[in-house]
Amino acid sequence: MVGLGRGWKVRAGPEYSLSLGVSITNAAKASPRNADFEMNEDLISRLRAGDEAAFSLLVGEYQGRLVRLARSFSRNESVIEEAVQETWLAVIRGIGRFEGRGSLQSWLFSILVNQTRRLASKEKRHDETGNPGTPNPNLTAEPRGDPDEDEPGLNVRGRWEAPPVPWGLEDPESFLLREETLTVIQKALSTMPEGQRQVVLLCDVEGVSPEEACNILGVSGTNQRVLLHRARARIRRALDAYLGAKPTGESGPKRRGG
Amino acid sequence: MMNCREVTTSASDYIERRLNPLTRLGMLIHLAMCKGCRLYVRQLRLAIRGLRALGTTRQPASVVDPHLLEHFRKANRPQGD
Numbered sequence: 001m002v003g004l005g006r007g008w009k010v011r012a013g014p015e016y017s018l019s020l021g022v023s024i025t026n027a028a029k030a031s032p033r034n035a036d037f038e039m040n041e042d043l044i045s046r047l048r049a050g051d052e053a054a055f056s057l058l059v060g061e062y063q064g065r066l067v068r069l070a071r072s073f074s075r076n077e078s079v080i081e082e083a084v085q086e087t088w089l090a091v092i093r094g095i096g097r098f099e100g101r102g103s104l105q106s107w108l109f110s111i112l113v114n115q116t117r118r119l120a121s122k123e124k125r126h127d128e129t130g131n132p133g134t135p136n137p138n139l140t141a142e143p144r145g146d147p148d149e150d151e152p153g154l155n156v157r158g159r160w161e162a163p164p165v166p167w168g169l170e171d172p173e174s175f176l177l178r179e180e181t182l183t184v185i186q187k188a189l190s191t192m193p194e195g196q197r198q199v200v201l202l203c204d205v206e207g208v209s210p211e212e213a214c215n216i217l218g219v220s221g222t223n224q225r226v227l228l229h230r231a232r233a234r235i236r237r238a239l240d241a242y243l244g245a246k247p248t249g250e251s252g253p254k255r256r257g258g
Numbered sequence: 259m260m261n262c263r264e265v266t267t268s269a270s271d272y273i274e275r276r277l278n279p280l281t282r283l284g285m286l287i288h289l290a291m292c293k294g295c296r297l298y299v300r301q302l303r304l305a306i307r308g309l310r311a312l313g314t315t316r317q318p319a320s321v322v323d324p325h326l327l328e329h330f331r332k333a334n335r336p337q338g339d
Contacts, residue, residue, distance in 0.1 A: 050334025158263030163294025204309035
């Protein structure tokens, strides 16, 4: 383990924002997704040139996201912390050789996934024998038809017995941006099977393309599609349960007879 | 003719236009007739938008580990320094 400090203590000064602010602001205007930020070639060339401001911006942008992704592989906080630190060190060592064939974001996530798997399996070997770097079996095994993954409202003939009920949202967009809603989604993410969580975090939360997600996680396209859909279906059910339990209010649902 | 189970399991692929034309047509025909599945697809779209919102509402960290910056400086120091 490399002895990096635990806290993130140095504030990125205003000059950093100024030096890269224009390109990033323009990227953000074009699209709120992160892809524009990380695809910034200017940022990559500044990193290669040893621009500390560019590195601070990159760390500021991705630190929390790397931690979130690492948590989908391990619940051990020291493994997560070390994996993220090792990822940044690998970036420092490897940015000069980064060829830019894939996106910078995918490269970062690939390093993190490999580091977390390696460290998590090393940790596991303290308790049992295992192979280092073994991918999650939930991901490598092809998903099969699982009756538990069926929508609960469907009957044995595959038709709705209890069809979905309207959520009755007056303004779905503002509902989705509410902190309470995001907490419901986060909670559902934390309780779903690992394989589903990893795929949905990459594809929907981080906006990584399906092909890149397959490469990062080492899964087939079929597996990625099945896991992604199951994860999304769980989020839908979590929102449905939340809205069903919520009393009818100003922006609340009008449903299920009350 | 697709049933509701087939429609729900193909809903993500339908939303992302990853279905082959024949399956997509079957899906469209089913959706035209089935209110429950129409609602399911609509709610699944909202769930996806919620997940995307989670990705865009984060607060970038404003502080960076000084040790990490020191590693970056060292790595970029000219040889012989």
